Amino acid sequence: xxxxxxxxxxxxxxxxxxxxxxxxxxxxxxxxxxxxxxxxxxxxxxxxxxxxxxxxxxxxxxxxxxxxxxxxxxxxxxxxxxxxxxxxxxxxxxxxxxxxxxxxxxxxxxxxxxxxxxxxxxxxxxxxxxxxxxxxxxxxxxxxxxxxxxxxxxxxxxxxxxxxxxxxxxxxxxxxxxxxxxxxxxxxxxxxxxxxxxxxxxxxxxxxxxxxxxxxxxxxxxxxxxxxxxxxxxxxxxxxxxxxxxxxxxxxxxx
Amino acid sequence: xxxxxxxxxxxxxxxxxxxxxxxxxxxxxxxxxxxxxxxxxxxxxxxxxxxxxxxxxxxxxxxxxxxxxxxxxxxxxxxxxxxxxxxxxxxxxxxxxxxxxxxxxxxxxxxxxxxxxxxxxxxxxxxxxxxxxxxxxxxxxxxxxxxxxxxxxxxxxxxxxxxxxxxxxxxxxxxxxxxxxxxxxxxxxxxxxxxxxxxxxxxxxxxxxxxxxxxxxxxxxxxxxxxxxxxxxxxxxxxxxxxxxxxxxxxxxxxxxxxxxxxxxxxxxxxxxxxxxxxxxxxxxxxxxxxxxxxxxxxxxxxxxxxxxxxxxxxxxxxxxxxxxxxxxxxxxxxxxxxxxxxxxxxxxxxxxxxxxxxxxxxxxxxxxxxxxxxxxxxxxxxxxxxxxxxxxx
Numbered sequence: 001x002x003x004x005x006x007x008x009x010x011x012x013x014x015x016x017x018x019x020x021x022x023x024x025x026x027x028x029x030x031x032x033x034x035x036x037x038x039x040x041x042x043x044x045x046x047x048x049x050x051x052x053x054x055x056x057x058x059x060x061x062x063x064x065x066x067x068x069x070x071x072x073x074x075x076x077x078x079x080x081x082x083x084x085x086x087x088x089x090x091x092x093x094x095x096x097x098x099x100x101x102x103x104x105x106x107x108x109x110x111x112x113x114x115x116x117x118x119x120x121x122x123x124x125x126x127x128x129x130x131x132x133x134x135x136x137x138x139x140x141x142x143x144x145x146x147x148x149x150x151x152x153x154x155x156x157x158x159x160x161x162x163x164x165x166x167x168x169x170x171x172x173x174x175x176x177x178x179x180x181x182x183x184x185x186x187x188x189x190x191x192x193x194x195x196x197x198x199x200x201x202x203x204x205x206x207x208x209x210x211x212x213x214x215x216x217x218x219x220x221x222x223x224x225x226x227x228x229x230x231x232x233x234x235x236x237x238x239x240x241x242x243x244x245x246x247x248x249x250x251x252x253x254x255x
Numbered sequence: 256x257x258x259x260x261x262x263x264x265x266x267x268x269x270x271x272x273x274x275x276x277x278x279x280x281x282x283x284x285x286x287x288x289x290x291x292x293x294x295x296x297x298x299x300x301x302x303x304x305x306x307x308x309x310x311x312x313x314x315x316x317x318x319x320x321x322x323x324x325x326x327x328x329x330x331x332x333x334x335x336x337x338x339x340x341x342x343x344x345x346x347x348x349x350x351x352x353x354x355x356x357x358x359x360x361x362x363x364x365x366x367x368x369x370x371x372x373x374x375x376x377x378x379x380x381x382x383x384x385x386x387x388x389x390x391x392x393x394x395x396x397x398x399x400x401x402x403x404x405x406x407x408x409x410x411x412x413x414x415x416x417x418x419x420x421x422x423x424x425x426x427x428x429x430x431x432x433x434x435x436x437x438x439x440x441x442x443x444x445x446x447x448x449x450x451x452x453x454x455x456x457x458x459x460x461x462x463x464x465x466x467x468x469x470x471x472x473x474x475x476x477x478x479x480x481x482x483x484x485x486x487x488x489x490x491x492x493x494x495x496x497x498x499x500x501x502x503x504x505x506x507x508x509x510x511x512x513x514x515x516x517x518x519x520x521x522x523x524x525x526x527x528x529x530x531x532x533x534x535x536x537x538x539x540x541x542x543x544x545x546x547x548x549x550x551x552x553x554x555x556x557x558x559x560x561x562x563x564x565x566x567x568x569x570x571x572x573x574x575x576x577x578x579x580x581x582x583x584x585x586x587x588x589x590x591x592x593x594x595x596x597x598x599x600x601x602x603x604x605x606x607x608x609x610x611x612x613x614x615x616x617x618x619x620x621x622x623x624x625x626x627x628x629x630x631x632x633x634x635x636x637x638x639x640x641x642x643x644x645x646x647x648x649x
Binding site: 056057078087095108111112143144 | 592593594595597598599600601602603604605606608609612613615616617618619620623
């Protein structure tokens with residue numbers, strides 16, 4: 001049993017007019033075997049939460065804690081966090097020209113396991129993960145994310161999720177920009193990952209659409225840098241019907 | 256730290272009044288008139304447009320009259336059909352693509368004791384690369400050499416410089432109609448070598464030329480000119496340079512689009528590390544009035560790995576017709592891309608390893624185009640070695 005525990009997390013970014021607080025006290029616990037959906041309007045700080053957990057240098061954690069099985073992630077470097085079992089599927093995966101997908105995946109796997117994967121099974125695993133995302137095996141020879149379509153970038157992220165198989169994964173708007181076929185492929189991959197039963201998932205999304213394919217155990221509505229409401233699947237259904245207006249105007253009135 | 260400029264398609268001629276009115280006889284605003292006469296290339300002071308980035312003193316040996324001229328030790332591996340013959344002064348001048356455009360090239364052509372003609376016959380399809388190695392034994396050396404690739408021939412030519420010397424060259428490359436040339440030069444000198452000169456390529460009608468210039472060791476200043484001998488020619492120029500502490504590496508490119516429906520693509524990439532490391536890249540493109548339907552793009556990327564380095568990068572476009580398919584350029588100089596490092600590290604890759612991947616990737620984009628396995632492996636090993644030096648410093 002493992003646990004990702006976020007307690008009273010405050011995060012700021014530097015802007016031209018000084019530090020600006022984006023996350024204003026986030027509390028959230030994800031146990032392995034659970035799927036948590038975080039939903040919220042644009043600008044509510046959902047992506048900031050994802051990047052802060054992963055350790056992006058742009059975001060400064062001013063107070064609070066993020067613990068993975070008791071280990072304080074905020075004191076670790078980006079790569080140490082990954083080696084502690086955390087994975088972030090990015091909304092905008094970064095191009096790394098000249099570095100092939102296969103070289104990248106092998107380097108990552110070696111870093112995570114502390115030893116190089118066995119060549120014979122590894123090639124099979126890579127091709128299997130790519131095929132699972134409906135990506136041709138020639139994909140392994142292309143430069144990381146360079147010239148990929150939007151859909152290919154997202155499927156490449158989920159192929160990594162399956163291949164690297166972290167204990168906890170944060171998916172940052174993986175569904176954005178996907179057509180319905182690609183969304184199904186991505187959702188199938190995520191469901192294979194969570195289907196192992198002992199992995200934790202934090203699914204950040206703007207739309208309820210992906211929740212038709214990935215069943216959340218918990219839904220959190222994120223507004224103005226913190227969680228405004230929590231519930232189960234029914235909360236997502238309600239958001240689909242009513243949108244975020246109610247929360248946004250409430251936050252606006254409180255501000 | 257970062258400069259990005261881009262020109263999509265050419266602006267209409269009236270948007271660039273200073274060149275729209277340029278006289279047709281004017282070759283370029285940015286280049287001196289070529290001449291074999293040394294007096295036409297006076298000793299530079301360092302204030303001239305073409306010399307303002309160059310540490311003149313370090314290239315002094317190549318600018319003055321050489322005393323006690325030696326030679327490089329040339330070794331050749333020639334596939335069947337390829338010949339190497341001597342030329343006299345008149346013949347060499349007669350074959351040349353153009354006269355010298357600077358004093359280094361003029362001195363090289365004037366004083367060389369070796370005027371050489373390398374010939375790949377028409378319609379030859381070489382089964383392996385033509386490989387030259389030129390090893391400096393110290394002292395002064397000058398060469399004027401001409402490479403002719405006959406019509407519809409297909410050849411790869413590799414020239415590798417090693418050892419140490421003060422070396423000036425004038426190199427002319429004539430590529431016949433419909434020919435395909437892959438020309439690879441590796442400036443792999445030992446520390447203390449100084450290498451300057453002019454390389455001029457003439458791309459035949461419908462010919463395809465790929466030129467790769469890798470500058471690794473020594474102080475280097477190369478003028479690399481190209482022009483076309485008819486429509487349909489395509490030119491790709493790729494460059495790679497690694498500049499260490501106190502080293503000066505300068506590539507000055509000039510593509511003269513003097514024929515319609517020609518294309519050029521230039522991509523030079525460098526990494527700098529250590530105090531006083533200095534790179535210069537000048538990328539000039541002239542699109543003449545006759546050059547309708549051409550397409551050109553020039554890019555220079557510099558990766559600054561440590562403090563104390565300087566990367567000068569100047570792309571220029573002179574456009575005399577708007578009736579073209581496209582013209583653009585870009586120049587970027589910066590440190591590691593934080594987003595790339597974050598992405599790799601978020602997959603568990605330690606920072607030092609992530610930096611290695613990024614640098615390898617940066618150069619691999621150029622190296623993989625060489626198409627000569629030995630040279631590719633050699634350059635990958637050199638990049639790896641540079642990273643080890645960097646790792647040891649940090």
